[in-house]
Amino acid sequence: DAKTTQPPSMDCAEGRAANLPCNHSTISGNEYVYWYRQIHSQGPQYIIHGLKNNETNEMASLIITEDRKSSTLILPHATLRDTAVYYCIVRVPRSGNTGKLIFGQGTTLQVKP
Amino acid sequence: DADVTQTPRNRITKTGKRIMLECSQTKGHDRMYWYRQDPGLGLQLIYYSFDVKDINKGEISDGYSVSRQAQAKFSLSLESAIPNQTALYFCATSGRDRDTDTQYFGPGTRLTVL
Numbered sequence: 001d002a003k004t005t006q007p008p009s010m011d012c013a014e015g016r017a018a019n020l021p022c023n024h025s026t027i028s029g030n031e032y033v034y035w036y037r038q039i040h041s042q043g044p045q046y047i048i049h050g051l052k053n054n055e056t057n058e059m060a061s062l063i064i065t066e067d068r069k070s071s072t073l074i075l076p077h078a079t080l081r082d083t084a085v086y087y088c089i090v091r092v093p094r095s096g097n098t099g100k101l102i103f104g105q106g107t108t109l110q111v112k113p
Numbered sequence: 114d115a116d117v118t119q120t121p122r123n124r125i126t127k128t129g130k131r132i133m134l135e136c137s138q139t140k141g142h143d144r145m146y147w148y149r150q151d152p153g154l155g156l157q158l159i160y161y162s163f164d165v166k167d168i169n170k171g172e173i174s175d176g177y178s179v180s181r182q183a184q185a186k187f188s189l190s191l192e193s194a195i196p197n198q199t200a201l202y203f204c205a206t207s208g209r210d211r212d213t214d215t216q217y218f219g220p221g222t223r224l225t226v227l
Contacts, residue, residue, distance in 0.1 A: 034215070043117075043203050043218030044156070093214045099144060099207065100158040100171065101216055 004088045009108045012082075018075040020107050022088030025069040030092050033064060035073045036103070037084040044087070044103070047073065078111045085109075116140045119204050119219040127227050132191040134202055134222050142208030145187040146216065147171075147179060150201040159202075162187055194226040 005023040012018040024033065035047040048055055048062045050071070055062045061074040075082055087106040117138045126132055136145065143164050148156040158171030160179040168179060176198060180188045191198055202222045207214040 041201060041221065041223070043205075043221050044216075046215050046217055049215060099146070099161060099163075099214060099216075101156070101205075103155045 004090055004104055006086070006088055006104065006107045008105060009110070011110050011112055012075075012078045014080060014111055014113050015077055018073075018078040018082065018109055018111070020073040020075075020086050020088075020109065021070065022073070023070045024088070024090045027068050027090050028092075031090045032093060033062065033071050034089045034091065034101075035060070035062065036087045036089065036101075038087070038103075038106075039081075039084040044101075047086075078109075080111050080113065083109060083111045117204060117206055117217055117219040119202075119222050121222060122220065123223045125225045125227065126194050128195055130194050130226075132194050132224065134189045134191075134204075134224070136187045136189070136204030136219055138185050138204075138206045138217075138219075140206055140208060140217060141184075142206035142217075143184065144207045144214065145181065146205040146207075147177075147187065147189045148203045148205060148218075149173065150203065150221075156203065159189065191224075191226075194224075196226045199224060199226045 032049050032051050034049040036044045038044045048060050050062045064071045085106040085108050087103045120135045146161045147159040150156050157173045159177050160171050162168050162181045165181050178190045204219040205216040207216045
């Protein structure tokens with residue numbers, strides 16, 4: 001799985017868009033970008049994933065650069081409940097012996113009133 | 114995710130006791146996983162199962178065993194609990210999604226071994 005780099009922490013004002021960057025410069029052609037988040041001591045929550053096209057769902061938008069070396073997760077209207085650690089994971093689906101997800105350090109997003 | 118449930122949510126036990134953590138899912142997924150998370154650290158894979166007849170050890174399986182009773186149920190047992198097994202335990206599932214294997218996690222079990 002390709003290595004990802006995320007800023008350790010970010011702040012965002014409530015009601016504003018939160019833009020969380022992720023660098024994955026060694027990504028290969030068949031690797032997807034997944035985003036998860038973990039709110040304190042809760043189970044990690046799947047947010048969104050994509051291969052090369054931008055994606056949007058009810059939770060967030062995922063913008064992947066044309067060269068696929070970086071991506072941005074956008075929470076359009078952050079709320080206090082979005083305060084969490086956000087993980088960017090790059091991997092080939094259903095590959096490898098275990099299917100294990102490797103969570104790096106992630107970005108701690110603090111949404112402030 | 115309410116489609117993946119774990120019981121109990123919290124458990125305090127004593128050293129040497131046998132403990133079973135249970136996981137059920139209604140997502141119809143074929144793959145199930147047990148992870149452990151220690152404070153401030155990432156998730157470590159304990160066991161995983163790709164279908165009912167397939168059970169595999171993860172990176173930290175010593176001291177643990179599992180049972181896949183049905184496609185929807187995957188239990189984790191600590192045969193003789195020890196204090197350094199105090200941690201958060203998460204079950205996850207993934208299925209035959211269209212060209213992906215997104216994992217969905219349960220709410221977790223907080224286990225304390227005294």
